[in-house]
Amino acid sequence: MNDSRVNDLLAFLRFPSVSTQTDHAADMRACAAWLEAKLSSLGFTAEVRETGGHPAVVAKSPYDPAKRTVLIYGHYDVQPPDPLDEWETPPFEPTIRDGRIYARGSTDNKGQILAHILGVGELLSRGETLPVNVTFLVEGEEETGSDNLAPFLERYRENLACDVIVISDTGMAAHNYPTLTYALRGIAALEFRVSGPSQDLHSGVFGGAVMNPATAVARLIATLHDQDGRVLVEGFYDKVRPLPEWEREALASLPVGDESIRTLAGVDQLFGEKGYSAMEQIGARPTVEVNGIGGGYQGEGTKTVLPKGAFAKLTCRLVSDQVPDEILHLVEAHLHKHCPPGVRLEVTCGHSGEPYYTDPTSPDGMAARRALKEVFEIEPALMREGGSIPILTSFKKILGKDTLLLALASPDCHAHSPNENFPLENFFNGIRLSQAVIRELGTVSRQPAA
Numbered sequence: 001m002n003d004s005r006v007n008d009l010l011a012f013l014r015f016p017s018v019s020t021q022t023d024h025a026a027d028m029r030a031c032a033a034w035l036e037a038k039l040s041s042l043g044f045t046a047e048v049r050e051t052g053g054h055p056a057v058v059a060k061s062p063y064d065p066a067k068r069t070v071l072i073y074g075h076y077d078v079q080p081p082d083p084l085d086e087w088e089t090p091p092f093e094p095t096i097r098d099g100r101i102y103a104r105g106s107t108d109n110k111g112q113i114l115a116h117i118l119g120v121g122e123l124l125s126r127g128e129t130l131p132v133n134v135t136f137l138v139e140g141e142e143e144t145g146s147d148n149l150a151p152f153l154e155r156y157r158e159n160l161a162c163d164v165i166v167i168s169d170t171g172m173a174a175h176n177y178p179t180l181t182y183a184l185r186g187i188a189a190l191e192f193r194v195s196g197p198s199q200d201l202h203s204g205v206f207g208g209a210v211m212n213p214a215t216a217v218a219r220l221i222a223t224l225h226d227q228d229g230r231v232l233v234e235g236f237y238d239k240v241r242p243l244p245e246w247e248r249e250a251l252a253s254l255p256v257g258d259e260s261i262r263t264l265a266g267v268d269q270l271f272g273e274k275g276y277s278a279m280e281q282i283g284a285r286p287t288v289e290v291n292g293i294g295g296g297y298q299g300e301g302t303k304t305v306l307p308k309g310a311f312a313k314l315t316c317r318l319v320s321d322q323v324p325d326e327i328l329h330l331v332e333a334h335l336h337k338h339c340p341p342g343v344r345l346e347v348t349c350g351h352s353g354e355p356y357y358t359d360p361t362s363p364d365g366m367a368a369r370r371a372l373k374e375v376f377e378i379e380p381a382l383m384r385e386g387g388s389i390p391i392l393t394s395f396k397k398i399l400g401k402d403t404l405l406l407a408l409a410s411p412d413c414h415a416h417s418p419n420e421n422f423p424l425e426n427f428f429n430g431i432r433l434s435q436a437v438i439r440e441l442g443t444v445s446r447q448p449a450a
Contacts (some may be wrong), residue, residue: 003032005118006101008038009427012076012110013094013103019054019077019144023051028054028140031076033342035138042121051148054140058156061124061134068446069133070438071162071399072120073391074113074169075142078105079416086418100421107413111422112168115408115430123435131442134163139391142169146391147350153398157269164364164441165395165403168430170385172407174255177424178372178380181405182360183283186318187388188327189350192220193311194295194337196343201306211342214310215293220345221312223338229272231288233334239285239321243284250382253280256411264411284383287317288331312373324352353390358402363444368404371436375429383407406433 015031018024030053032048039046039059046059054077081091081104089095094103101111119132137160139149155158170181196213197206226232261278262270272281295310297303318325332347339345359365360382372380385405392403408430414420 005431006096006424006427008118009101009106009111009114009422010094010390012038012114013101014092015076015104016081017077017105017140018080019141020080023056028077032057032138032140035076038119039117039136042117043124044121046136050140051139051152053144053148056137056139056149056152057138058160059138059193059294061120061130063133067132068163068441068444069128069135069158069161071135071137071165071395071401072113072116072434073139073165073167073395073403074116075109075139076105076113077140077143078108078110079143081418083418088419089387089417091420096424099144099425100423101427102391102419102421104420106396106420106422107409108415108420109142109169111427112119112408112430115427116166116168116434119431120438122431130438132163133165134438135160142389142391145353146394147241147351149391150394153394157398160399162399162401162445163446165399165401166368166406166437166441167301167389167392167403168345168406168433169389170387170405170407171409171411171413173381173383173411174260175410175412175423176376176429177255178376178378179316179383179407180368181359181364181366181382181383181385181407182358182373183287183320183384184356184384184392184405185388186324186353186355187390188316188318188324188331188352189314189349190328190347191311191313191329192217192345192347193219193309194220194339194343194345197306197308200296200308203304203306206306208256210306211340212306213343214307216343217293217295217310217312219340220335220338221290223334224290224314224348225359228274229287230274231286233288233330235330236288236327240286240319241321243280245285247384248280249275250401251283251384254279254383260411263394279384280387284319286322286327289315291315303332317388318355320355320357321354324354328352342364351390353388354393356389356392356396356403363403364402364404364441367444368437371433371440372406374436374440404437406437408433423429 044059296307
């Protein structure tokens with residue numbers, strides 16, 4: 001396709017900017033340098049800034065103190081592409097098929113953030129005066145929990161001061177359906193390891209007399225839920241508020257429901273907490289999920305061993321008022337309480353992020369809804385989303401501002417999975433949306449400092 005905007009996206013996607021793997025550190029820096037050059041070419045003052053980990057890119061439009069400032073956030077790091085054998089085309093050789101770009105990071109988050117960059121950049125390139133000041137912050141550690149971002153925000157608090165924040169790193173209610181996400185679940189991650197014998201044992205000689213660590217892990221996992229998926233960790237639901245009726249009605253009116261969720265997931269039937277729809281379960285109810293289990297022989301054929309150890313990785317998705325550290329403490333206590341005799345349990349806590357909620361009827365919320373309607377020509381859906389963007393609470397606590405989540409990801413984008421893709425239609429609409437939203441936010445009166 002002979003379109004410079006698409007060519008820019010293809011170039012961006014070719015960087016294997018996998019933040020979780022140290023052998024891609026040079027690729028991360030090369031990608032950040034590419035972004036800096038692209039933003040500079042569009043008329044922004046741009047620079048790569050150190051964070052203590054992978055660098056961030058900060059860019060600013062010409063500043064007018066009389067105008068509001070909009071901070072647009074995104075990330076250039078991507079998930080590992082594994083399993084590679086499930087990709088139809090190589091993950092870092094972007095390919096256009098049937099109107100979609102297939103590549104790792106195409107939706108999460110390179111396509112979405114580049115749409116904003118090019119949209120605002122087009123206005124600057126034409127010599128237009130922007131209705132607001134615009135700051136871009138594009139980091140390289142979102143996929144590893146953004147551990148260095150909060151200190152970075154503290155260090156550059158004045159330089160990154162703004163009136164509102166815009167992020168497109170969420171999903172649409174349906175393909176090409178405008179969506180304002182007003183709530184995200186939080187996250188709390190942990191790993192537990194069970195150790196038994198000093199070495200792998202012969203399962204015939206010792207089996208039945210020694211507790212099998214792999215069996216112990218399975219038993220521990222089985223204690224986490226009842227038969228309907230309700231979490232059995234004591235105190236887990238203590239701070240969970242019931243959904244108000246207006247939210248249940250808003251979720252019920254979305255162009256996505258139980259059947260579409262079942263189809264997207266590729267399962268024969270849904271499973272979950274009784275009394276809640278799939279969308280309510282995904283966006284408004286907390287969970288404990290098993291992300292991985294390991295231990296024992298994994299090779300071809302049979303090896304009759306009783307493994308010396310086994311492990312499981314868990315993440316808890318949290319809703320408003322739940323505190324990640326409190327939940328991690330409750331889950332750890334639960335695991336120790338139910339650990340079978342004859343083995344040793346070690347729990348290691350991982351990254352965490354608080355749940356997020358913002359009022360979709362605020363002046364900025366209404367401006368975002370007008371921008372979405374202008375671009376997509378229908379009223380936007382208001383939606384809770386099950387995923388997590390941990391840095392939203394850092395933005396709120398450090399910069400003191402709310403975030404508008406304007407979705408550009410289609411439900412079938414396969415983010416974090418093989419064959420991740422981004423429809424070109426979404427990309428071009430994102431360019432238009434970036435221009436519409438800064439225009440609408442420019443009409444909102446500046447609020448006095450708190």
